[in-house]
Amino acid sequence: MFLKFVFLSFCFTSLVGVFGDEVKSVMEGDSVTLHTNITEIKRDDVMEWRFGRQTSTIAKIINGINQVSVYADVLDGRFRDRLQVNNQTGDLTITNITTQHTGDYNVTITSATEISHRFNVIVYARLPVPVITTQNSSSSSSSSASNCSLLCSVLNVRDVSLSWYKGNSLLSIISVSDLNISSISLHLKCLNHDDSYSCVVNNPISNQTQHLNTDLCQKCSDCVCCCYVLEAMVRLVISAVVGVATVAVLVNEIRDKQKKISQTPLDHH
Incomplete structure (x- = not known):
């Protein structure tokens, strides 16, 4: 029983292949191409591209009837006039990309086997000059x-x-x-x-x-310098005024003393 389980697990693994996430970073307004890494879609292959957590189908190729479909109106039309699918390799190109297209993309190729490949696309807005x-x-x-x-x-x-x-x-x-x-x-x-x-x-x-x-x-620097110059000028003016006032007081005191001396009578013995 155990050997049968191992054999079935091996067969299932060989039929379904899942590749890890591939991170794509792109600038807003540019284009990005998600590669399936195959050279040619086989005759009976069915390829489906999905986007987002809800895995909305945005493109599908049914090679047996030579049908390539792009679902531009899903998700409020955010992919309208932006999707291009290579009908030979299944590569998906998103043109004039915006930050609304940031997210997970998953492509599944189904025929005798099933292969899935995931992409994480990060769209950065263009930076302004500081x-x-x-x-x-x-x-x-x-x-x-x-x-x-x-x-x-x-x-x-x-x-x-x-x-x-x-x-x-x-x-x-x-x-x-x-x-x-x-x-x-x-x-x-x-x-x-x-x-x-x-x-x-x-x-x-x-x-x-x-x-x-x-x-x-x-x-x-000029602003700070001007502030210091203005402060120094104010202090200089104040000092000058105080100095003149002090001299004036001293002069008046000297004159008063001289006047009192001249008016004092001399004693004769």
Whole structure:
């Protein structure tokens, strides 16, 4: 009985082949081709492409009657005018792909045997160029060299990392994998007028870089410098006024003393 079970298991395994997932990463707007890895569909083969957890059929080839069908209206028409099927190999091409096409694809080839192949397609949205702005903050300590910082921001992004670099050296990084977050930002202190700083946003297949415009740091430093110059001028004016007032008081006191002395009668003995 045991040997019979082993024999049946071996026969079933030889009739049905299942290959592991193949991961495909693609940029939104590009095309991706899912290969069946066969050179030619056999005469009696039936090939079916399915998508998603509900395994909706999106394409089917019945080679015996030379029939190729594309079901473009399934899933609210998200595949309409986007599917191409190679009638010789069964390869499926998705053109002008969007993030709505992210998911699992399964192809089954049935004849005397059944072979299945799974694909995991990940579609990444195109990244915007980061935006660098300045942020000034006030401080009561006049000994601080600078209270200005730079802010690098990107909007409408998901599953990305944002980084500050000085040349090729990584200074700081923040990563977001939450699909509900659509914007991130990262600070950098305004250190000097150095154009080797850059801000980079990236996902696993692409990146966008914004280099620091030295005018931003210059304006930042000038702002702080102007604040210190203005403070120094105010103090100088106050000191001058106090000094003039002090001199005036001293002069008046001296004059009063001289006047009292001149009015005092001299004693004659």
